[in-house]
Amino acid sequence: xxxxxxxxxxxxxxLMLPIYWLIAMSFKTTNEILGGFSLFPQxxxxxxxxxxxxxxxxxxGYINSILYVSINTVISVSVALPAxxxxxxxxxxxxxxxxxxxxxxRMAPAAVFALPFFQLYSSVGLFDTHIAVAxxxxxxxxxxxxxxxxxxxxxxxxxxxxxxxxxxYSFPRxxxxxxxxxxxxxxxxxxxxxxxxSWVELLLAKTLTAVEAKPIAATMTKTASSAGYELGLLAxxxxxxxxxxxxxxxxxxxxxxxxxxxxxx
Amino acid sequence: xGAGTHPAGDNTMKTQNQRAWFFVLPVLLLVAFNALIPxxxxxxxxxxxxxxxxxxxxxxxxxxxxLLNSDRFHAALGRQFLFTGIILAIEIPxxxxxxxxxxxxxxxxxxxxVLMALPMLIPWNVVGAMWNIFTLPDIGLLGYLMNHxxxxxxxxxxxxxxxxxxxxxxxxxxxxxxxxxxxYAGLVSIPDAYYQAAKIDGASNWSVFxxxxxxxxxQVLTIAILLRFMDSFxxxxxxxxxxxxxxxxxxxxxxxxxxxxxLGQFDLGPAAxxxxxxxxxxxxxxxxxYTLMTKDDGK
Numbered sequence: 001x002x003x004x005x006x007x008x009x010x011x012x013x014x015l016m017l018p019i020y021w022l023i024a025m026s027f028k029t030t031n032e033i034l035g036g037f038s039l040f041p042q043x044x045x046x047x048x049x050x051x052x053x054x055x056x057x058x059x060x061g062y063i064n065s066i067l068y069v070s071i072n073t074v075i076s077v078s079v080a081l082p083a084x085x086x087x088x089x090x091x092x093x094x095x096x097x098x099x100x101x102x103x104x105x106r107m108a109p110a111a112v113f114a115l116p117f118f119q120l121y122s123s124v125g126l127f128d129t130h131i132a133v134a135x136x137x138x139x140x141x142x143x144x145x146x147x148x149x150x151x152x153x154x155x156x157x158x159x160x161x162x163x164x165x166x167x168x169y170s171f172p173r174x175x176x177x178x179x180x181x182x183x184x185x186x187x188x189x190x191x192x193x194x195x196x197x198s199w200v201e202l203l204l205a206k207t208l209t210a211v212e213a214k215p216i217a218a219t220m221t222k223t224a225s226s227a228g229y230e231l232g233l234l235a236x237x238x239x240x241x242x243x244x245x246x247x248x249x250x251x252x253x254x255x256x257x258x259x260x261x262x263x264x265x
Numbered sequence: 266x267g268a269g270t271h272p273a274g275d276n277t278m279k280t281q282n283q284r285a286w287f288f289v290l291p292v293l294l295l296v297a298f299n300a301l302i303p304x305x306x307x308x309x310x311x312x313x314x315x316x317x318x319x320x321x322x323x324x325x326x327x328x329x330x331x332l333l334n335s336d337r338f339h340a341a342l343g344r345q346f347l348f349t350g351i352i353l354a355i356e357i358p359x360x361x362x363x364x365x366x367x368x369x370x371x372x373x374x375x376x377x378x379v380l381m382a383l384p385m386l387i388p389w390n391v392v393g394a395m396w397n398i399f400t401l402p403d404i405g406l407l408g409y410l411m412n413h414x415x416x417x418x419x420x421x422x423x424x425x426x427x428x429x430x431x432x433x434x435x436x437x438x439x440x441x442x443x444x445x446x447x448x449y450a451g452l453v454s455i456p457d458a459y460y461q462a463a464k465i466d467g468a469s470n471w472s473v474f475x476x477x478x479x480x481x482x483x484q485v486l487t488i489a490i491l492l493r494f495m496d497s498f499x500x501x502x503x504x505x506x507x508x509x510x511x512x513x514x515x516x517x518x519x520x521x522x523x524x525x526x527x528l529g530q531f532d533l534g535p536a537a538x539x540x541x542x543x544x545x546x547x548x549x550x551x552x553x554x555y556t557l558m559t560k561d562d563g564k
Contacts, residue, residue: 111501199386
């Protein structure tokens with residue numbers, strides 16, 4: 001082992017410490033947590049998880065979050081695909097300005113939009129629906145998806161398109177059967193980032209929902225303030241929010257490094 | 266990079282085609298719905314005063330003048346720039362160092378990548394809650410270590426310095442991996458031949474870094490710095506959950522202050538004016554960064 005491999009090891013250790021602590025807390029009883037410091041759970045309990053899986057308020061939080069995140073990922077990637085293709089292959093009136101304008105939306109602080117979003121989605125009757133959160137998250141996810149996909153598409157030689165047309169492919173057939181497979185790493189990376197930013201965002205998701213589509217994060221905030229000091233339950237809920245992310249990273253693990261390098265992200 | 270950012274030569278490869286607008290239309294409609302209508306609402310509020318009941322009075326630019334002269338805004342803006350400055354000064358070099366030290370191939374690569382990406386996929390309020398639990402003075406791992414093992418008095422609900430150190434550490438924990446992943450992707454794209462050539466020439470580690478690795482990472486570093494700037498400048502949820510802006514106002518960054526004014530005090534006019542100035546600053550600084558970092562590309 002070389003000395004320099006110590007750096008990543010120490011870094012990963014630093015990353016894992018707070019996560020370990022969260023997981024350890026989730027297996028402790030409230031008495032043990034408040035009773036004093038213990039490195040490992042002394043009285044190992046699954047009660048916190050049992051509460052979450054048997055209380056509709058809790059598990060619906062997870063289902064709601066996963067629903068709007070999935071809807072958002074599908075919408076963002078599918079509308080970004082043709083747009084990114086246009087940006088990477090054609091010149092058209094206002095293309096540069098449009099691209100820059102799209103990116104500026106990635107810079108807008110969510111706090112700026114919280115109140116206007118509430119009014120907008122209330123007035124079109126979408127308040128407290130999954131589709132409202134999914135659409136709102138498009139604000140920052142679509143620009144990002146276009147940006148990433150454009151990079152990948154520009155890495156595909158134009159000859160591919162031309163050869164397909166010469167061979168008599170129609171555009172939709174070319175796009176689906178030839179072009180998409182050529183950039184599938186890019187689609188993976190784009191979907192990964194859309195999932196990530198929609199899953200972790202809370203401010204807009206909380207503003208746009210009340211009961212029916214309430215995200216898990218909002219359920220946690222409510223518990224933290226109303227039920228007093230149920231740290232174990234909070235820790236268990238937090239631990240469960242790490243799992244979907246971990247699964248998604250596992251699936252795209254080979255794309256992340258290769259993907260960044262291929263696309264000019 | 267995007268269409269708007271290619272060096273001029275690249276664009277000659279593209280064909281002029283106005284029908285490409287049809288491809289862009291869905292994106293345009295969706296983003297415009299989400300961006301233009303709320304932005305118009307904000308502009309509308311920013312020049313009016315309301316006492317509730319949907320009654321508005323024209324105020325002109327008064328809110329803007331008031332805001333630009335207010336100490337509260339200056340203080341929040343100062344804290345915001347200080348925070349973002351510290352974050353960039355730590356995360357960018359640290360990210361480069363870790364990326365350089367990472368293995369290039371083998372079974373450890375995916376393990377490293379998955380573990381490193383993990384913090385980025387945790388919802389932001391959970392990150393705040395997790396660090397809260399981690400740093401509780403008597404029952405959190407870090408809090409206990411500091412207070413009882415090392416004997417350093419540490420309680421971020423009382424001490425502004427401790428609150429700052431905790432928030433900065435939390436952000437380094439949360440986001441350094443983004444810089445690592447981007448730099449790592451830049452590094453693996455360097456062909457082996459470059460390193461062999463450098464070895465034959467007897468180049469030092471520093472010159473390999475300066476003349477081979479750094480130029481190859483330049484593009485991904487631009488992205489990393491831009492993303493880290495935007496996101497740390499807009500940070501809200503994590504410090505809100507962790508410290509709530511306290512103790513006092515010591516960690517009240519721009520977003521936290523904005524939400525306090527808009528939803529706490531319901532001062533829509535001043536909050537809207539603040540939103541616009543805030544957004545303008547983010548745009549301006551991002552544009553400056555971007556121009557500075559890409560100005561040599563055209564040559």
